[in-house]
Amino acid sequence: MQRTFPLILVFIFGILGIIPFIVPHPSVQHTDEFLRNDLLRILAAFALVLGLGSLLRVHFDKIQHHRENWQYSWVLLITFFLTSIIGLFGGVAGTGPLPTKIGNFHFDIQTIYLNVEVPLGATMFALLSFFMASAAYRSFRARSTEATLLLLSAFIVMIGILPLGNQISPKLPSFAQWIMDVPNVAGKRGIAFGIALGSLATALKILLGIERSWLGGGE
Amino acid sequence: MFLILLFTLSPPAQVRAYDAPDDGGGVLIIEWQLSPDDAIIDGYEIYRSENGADFEKIGFIGKSRNSIDDQTEDGKKYYYKIAALKDTLRAFSEISSPATSAPQWIDRNKINIIIALIILGGIILYFISQARKGKELYIRKISGLQAVDEAVGRATEMGKPILYCPGIGYIEQIATIASLNILGEVAKKTAQYNTKLINPHYDPIVYTVAREIVKESYTKVGRPDAFDPENIYFVTDSQFAYAAALDGIMLRERPATNFLIGTFYAESLILAETGASTGAIQISGTDSLAQLPFLVTACDYTLIGEELYAASAYISREPLLMGAIKGEDWGKLIIAGLLICASIIGLLTKFPVLALFK
Secondary structure, eight states, X not given: OTTHHHHHHHHHHHHHXXXXXXXXXXXXHXXXXXXXXXXXXXXXXXXXXXXXXXXXXHHHHHXXXXXXXXXXXXXXXXXXXXHHHHHHHHOTTSOSSSOOEETTEEOOHHHHIIIIIHHHHHHHHHHHHHHHHHHHHHHSSOSSHHHHHHHHHHHHHHHHTXXXXXXXXXXXXXXXXXXXXTHHHHHHHHHHHHHHHHHHHXXXXXXXXXXXXXXXXXO | OHHHHHHTOOOOEEEEEEEOTTSOSSOEEEEEEOOTTTTTOOEEEEEEESSSSSOEEEEXXXXXXXXXXOOOOTTOEEEEEEEEEETTEEEEOOOOOOEEXXXXXXXXGGHHHHHXXXXXXXXXXHHHHHHHTTOOOOOOOOHHHHHHHHHHHHHHHHTOXXXXXXXXXXXXXXXXXXXXXXXXXXXXXXXXXXOOEEEEESSHHHHHHHHHHHXXXXXXXXXXXXXXXXXXXXXXSOHHHHHHHHHHHHHHHOOSEEEEEEEOOTTHHHHHHXXXXXXXXEEEEEOOXXXXXXXXXXXXXXXETHHHHHHHHHHHTOHHHHHHHHHHHHHHHHHHHHHHHHHHHHHHTTSGGGGGGO
């Protein structure tokens, strides 16, 4: 029963997920919206509590046992509790009972998000360009036939989209576009077919209870 | 001359309103024949009435033969008339017959998809039933999955942990489910070898499911004592904060093996390149087409697209799961066959002599 009940639930909710794709009737669509938006959000809220519990446990444990870089755990815990208090009692835009400004200095959640989280995220995203350069350096070395083809086609595409490409030959930009539109799309479509069929097979296996790894395996 | 033209502005004709097919209701389609003066008019005004007498303007459209009214109440009768408009002059059409919008139970546009799903699903189920009967099924080698044992073994020899990143997908995404299936199999191996498995998460729901999967896997191989719940934890649901956290783990803990399997977006290369710089063996897998080139470039092995879905079957060698993979392969064969046939037909239409399919 411990295994059968989750399998029955998965089957029922899986079918309920397929039906709205075929049936446009509002009664079905509204049920689907309720399941996806309301029910899933409630589940996510419970899971978030578990998730945050896990996060705090890990960092308390780090501090307790003085594991490597345990000092940074203090940073996490202090900022976690500070932002939680500001968010819970100060409101998103500082409209709550807790005052979130000292003179012209605002520290409501919206301000913290826009001035701390967004720049930090942008910094990480900016690192991507350096990682791209290092990855390109490693991959664009003609070590095999495939790597040579990759190097050549990448070179043609890069030169082709530059004004310099047009100066070398007016046909070069069209050829670069052809590489992008034909061989590149052909490859992508092949993978996309595989993904679609794989998704179908995986969904079937899960719905029919053949794939039970998500239950931790076993009979 | 211009004045004469204005005073003889002709209205559109044969106004017809009908329910929009294959929808959830609340929409009527209105069609009409263009005004003979269509070339000189500004456009058409649409008027609606619920009793056939009191009309109100509900919209204006340029030179067109049809329009939609998506503000209708199902089951209610509506009458329409169309006015050809030139500056301030209007020429009204006859009133349409009453029309009623209604929701449909079946979207006929998706019947072809349903048929394809039934056929492909049937093939997959057939091979699953063959596998159930004990028929031997050959599955091609997938190097990325053959390397799993070697990767876990290497981490054990080096006395270093294994990092398993399930990506930043949600639980309802197939790639995330496939990743969790692989995690279960990898956890069995780490339990057998007594290797530390680090599994940080982006989504709290995925985290709770993963923790249970790993716990169950350790129990299944008879090592429940080796399971450490502290190694499976939630980090953050912020994309780049998660990437930064994983980079930190890679640089501090120096895992011997990194599994990057699941749904990835822009953070894929940040993770894969950092992992490569630490000298770890990296096995990746995703169905995110845009991220595949990055992972192929930066990782030792990459499970491309459906190889990711096949992974848990491949590792566990479960006959029923293998049957599904066989079914997928036949599905691909059918699609490839159809594409080749369609291409040949398309090519034949290029020759006037062989205009068989025009």
